[in-house]
Amino acid sequence: MDRPLRTIQQQDIDSLDSEARRFRRQLVAALEEDPIEDGVSHPAERLIEQAFCDDADRARGWLSDALSAISPVRPGTAASLLRCIGRIDYAQTGAWGLGVAADALRHGDPEVRDAAIRALESWGGNDCLVMLRGHHDPEAWLRSYVEQVTLDLSAATP
């Protein structure tokens, strides 16, 4: 049986500046403390909102770095982070968010791809619809989900 790497590489965290390091540690701790519950706000969202409030470009960079580091080793935590990113207003995420979702749709773990589809569903609009229409998931339950979200968004998108 394949075994995933069990820890986020310490050298990856050491390479960050102190603020980024604190943000990443608080974020991962919050995500691992409480599971994401559908429809219910999560404490990690407040950290992300504050980071966007302080400096949106920097927040996007921190989140991209965090996802790159976490995704290969802790897909469950990465999926939780994507769920929180999907709850940020599309005005804040825009093209960056679409890029994050596109990467996540190529992830090997279905939980991560599920979180990416949820993010696109949450943001809505034509760009997300186009991305969903181009995604053919290997898992039947996710294909069925994409199909329904595509219908929902098509009905809501002028």
Added chain:
Amino acid sequence: MLARKISFGKWRAKPYLAADAIRADAVTGCLRTRDDTLSFWSCEDTPDDLDQVFLALATGSSVSRFETMDIVLIAEADLDDAGVVTEANEGDTAVEDLKARHIDLVYLDLDKLAALARIIAARVRVLHARRTAGQLRRLVEDAVVVGRLRPELLNPELGDRLRARGTPD
């Protein structure tokens, strides 16, 4: 039948576990007890009745946005076989006529929780139900239209989102 909200992805097999193993994340994420109880909703195994469970869940006091949800359905007889005790308690939903459908599994210990996890894992392999954010929004809107739900009883954020129809959730 009894229904519970779960994260379906956490019940899928992982390459680093045996094919029929139950992930620890599924247990710690989806079967998190409070006072040794777990919340379920009574329903029939029909799409319309499953919608009533989704409506109850989507209008809980802590639900602040429409988001895709999964539920699993289990047979009460399976719980009886596992020695799990149930207790009817008013449910946390803004839909008055659904409150009485709520059932708690009570006096849970590790053995009963493990038995419950096995029951859910077996059921999830056969069937789980998912409703998208858009579908949940329509269920809530319909409940308002027919007078089953007063929007002012919803979580305030969810109420705002309901009024701002057409905006992303």
